[in-house]
Amino acid sequence: MQFLLTLRDWMRPMLALTRKELTQLWRDRVLLLFLVYAFTVDIYLAGSGVTLQVSHARTVISNADHGVAARELTGRLVEPTFRVDAQAHTQAQALAELDRGGAMLALDIPPRFSADLAAGRQTTIGLWADTSNSVQGFMAASYITRVVSRFGIETGLSQALGQGAGVAAGSLPTVDNRIRAWYNPNQDDAWFMSLSQLLNIITVFAILLPAAAAVREKERGTVEQLLVSPLSPVQILLPKVLAMGGAILLAILLSLGFVLWPIFDVPCRGSLGLFFGLSALYVFSTAGLGLFIATVARNQAQVGMLTILLLAPMLFLSGAWTPPEAMPPWLAHAMVISPLHHFMDIAFGVMLKGQTAAALLRPIATLSVIGCLLFGFGLYRFRRQFG
Template identity: 30%
Template sequence: RRRELRKLSNILRLGIKELHSLRRDVVLLIFIGWAFSLGIYVVGTGFSVELHNAAIAIVDEDQSQLSHRLRQAFLPPEFKTPEVIPFNRIDPGLDTREYSFVLVIPDDFEKDVLAGNQPAIQVNIDATAVMQAGIGANYIANIIAQELERFGAEQSTSSTTPLKLVTRYAFNPNLTSSWFSSVMEIINNVTMLTVVLTGAAFIREREHGTLEHLLVMPVTPFEIMMAKVWANGLVIICAVAFALWVMVGKVLSVPIAGSVPLFLSGVALYLFFASALGILLGTIARSMPQFGLLFILIILPMMLLSGGQTPVESQPQVLQDVMQFVPSTQFVSFAQAILYRGAGFDIVWPGFAKVTIAGLILFLLAALRFRRSILTVR
């Protein structure tokens, strides 16, 4: 029992040493502070997939009641108030980026609609901004379709249609992109910073010569590794809790559907895997530039394919089967289930178990590699 207490004391003291070492690394502290505060705010507010204040103009050659209704249907905040222009202003307006969208309503448009014909509305789009062009085209198509449906219902002598389609968006009814991007930025930062912190700490000790000092002390490789895991993990968990409660909840006003303590428990399990991965890469790399190259080759693809950026279902089947065994995929899955859909432990426990098993296996591999690196140093 005394031996176990001594191990715990060594892990505690070594972890405190890690915290002191991190406290002296001003650049890394600034990076952590930015990633879990202003970085999340910038991602949540600076990049949006919605349409905001798009400049639109309309060439109304019909001058009918229906065309007037279409002109009034384009409202803020998606579009600016439409400007009615002549036909010869289309090309100059698009060339100078005065307008992003220009609609041309042809002659006898309302008459053709009432006659049951299929008149065409020309939509000219400035596609230099590809994402805005695609989203705006869908907005315009939906607005025109809704107005034509309402106009047809008002002009029809029949009663209400037998079928009415109602679309309901679950968990994000207004399709606000910041609800997704801000939370996913936290999830991605957990992977990135945990690996960087643990790997950089190991390489920093090797470069500064403190690893040799540790080897002459009565401590084991297990104690050194666990100290790095709990110390760096504590920093990340505190940063995640701050980001969720302050930046996401208060500043960006993003609702959190599930239990934050349950999510932080999942983060703690995932940190064990990410820390072991950082230590493993730190034992392989001999310098920070080499560690950066390994990070690009391993961590960035793992983050991109985990489901945080693109759905796993959109990947090739072989890649889907492989990514199911990668803990980052399970982490993104149960994190989204808890924070977005309010899932409880009874739903996310399989993901917790998979991440824990993968973390233990990788920790053993990192420990074996660490022992070999110690022998090399000696």
Template identity: 35%
Template sequence: MGRQLANIYRLGVKELWSLARDPMLLIFIVFSFTAMIYSSATARPESLHKAPIAVIDNDVSPLSQRIIDAFFPPHFLTPQHVTPSEADAGMDAGRYTFVLNIPPNLQRDVLAGRAAEVQLNVDATRMSQAFTGSSYIQQMIGDEVRTFANRYRASVEAPVDLAVRMRFNPNLTQAWFGSLMELINNVTMLSIILTGAALIREREHGTIEHLLVMPVTPTEIMLAKVWSMGLVVLVAAACSLTFIVRGALHVPIEGSVPLFLAGAALHLFATTSMGIFMATLARSMPQFGMLLVLVMLPLQMLSGGNTPRESMPQFAQDIMLVAPTTHFVELSQAILYRGAGFNVVWPQFLWLAVIGSLLFSFSLMRFRKTLSQMA
């Protein structure tokens, strides 16, 4: 047993030195756990943020000015007063997402109790802002008109008062969700890439034949790749969680980071085994890259990270129970967002241990078969 552990350790150290001599992979690791996470949290806000808006004010009344003053940062940029021709040219050039056309006599019609219409032109090519912003603007205009007509800021008391409490993310800050989900996705992606690249690199360089004549077993070779590449990803994830998510983005982590890293280690056991299995199927890095696309898209889209699993077809929910990412996303969200302890997430730990053991067994059988064909 001691000799086997020594072999696994030395082979793992060899993998780390091989990775250290590959600058492109090192740059990719650093980029994935820094810039990718930061940009995912800040560059794609789901809420309305600094949307450009222009106004055609044909009424020039206190009510129209009140409506214009309602649009202010950070949801909107300061409204630009334009003419109809300037508005059309601005939307054609992509300078405005929204153009609000306030008709003449709007205030007179509102005070007289007559129906009035305000036209909103939306650049629908900016899909996220267009969908969210049109609802914002409709509600804002309605509130301002009602307040102006009633002469005070009040609303009719509803028969039922709905008290909404946003738990775990009170301000609905997208960065809190986007950064952690990108971190979770990158743990999966990098673990598959690094183990697969390690095996393919040895096959392309001919060093795999050197291992075949050494007194080591396929199990030891595979375990060395699993622990070394898994350790790299785990350390990178821990550093990213500390310096990028908590430090740069100021995302509060509610739960135990060591418990999350323990779950990540189990997940890495499964995904690194998956990476070795995929590397035995691919004959080169380009083939491995194409295979990675086919595997990563379902793992990310159907794991429950982007959309709740309950909204998916039942067969998709059942199939994804055998994917490690499903259970890793569940335990990560429970620990990092909701502060869950081991007594809550132990089923996900058990699932990851079982799936990881099965993937490792299948990968080992395929790895042995590949080595026997090369011998």
């Protein structure tokens, strides 16, 4: 009974401070508007305007043959993957179009291309790609290479069957290629982009809001009043995390209800309660960085700059843009210290894969350890600065 009374007395000022933080956030209309914008409009723009697939790649063709095979090959470069804006008379004109940025791909078909194929002779075509945007250029070149390769295979097979090569159709080896895309069968980029942007925005505000709330006390001179009150550092800092974490969870619900579900039709195959519970764990884990920033920054402008400084490596080490397998070994091992990397596994596992807490035990445990360390470090810095 005495423990419950002590806990009640310990929680009462924390609840009052939490209510005070929520009131201050509600009065800060600029920050509140930024919060709503980030969790709605910004996520919509990321999901609808960013794609990882090649679409309408501008292509210029220099066709010096105009034979049947050449027309068949160029006829396969169709939208929405390719967009043939112009025909060049010579290879030099096609390369000039590529150099001035008028096209991403330049395809050169030499004379007698169709005649060489009909006679069974080896022939070549030229392909140039603008890889100033390396990702898009490489993907566009891969797409058109696949089209040309399939055309070559089909042409060779038809010649083997129809030109008296003595090959029976049933004796040729065949490949039964059956592709099964799991969790996102339509390979809809909007699912990945909108959900990834949601996680990035959660990270930004999980660092920014607690730091801004703590620095606000410095700017207004009220931190000294809190320090002389009969409150421990935990009772001073934890309400800021609780209040801002609650605001972030409400913003997540706003984003799911108004953007991800109705507009992009992102599924939630797992437990929604588990997703919000683990999101709260992630907000707590990342808030330790915000408390650390609050001990270093002297004003709100410095809070924003330091948030960007910490956010950049977290995003690069999250695995959203580059998988660990494609990174140098030392950098792939460094991803374990990024809370966002583990939250990515958790969020995509719950939302798209329908995984349970037991299946996500490893990232949950790692995120919990990181959260305790970061919050403990922020609390230690606060005690050192004001103790």
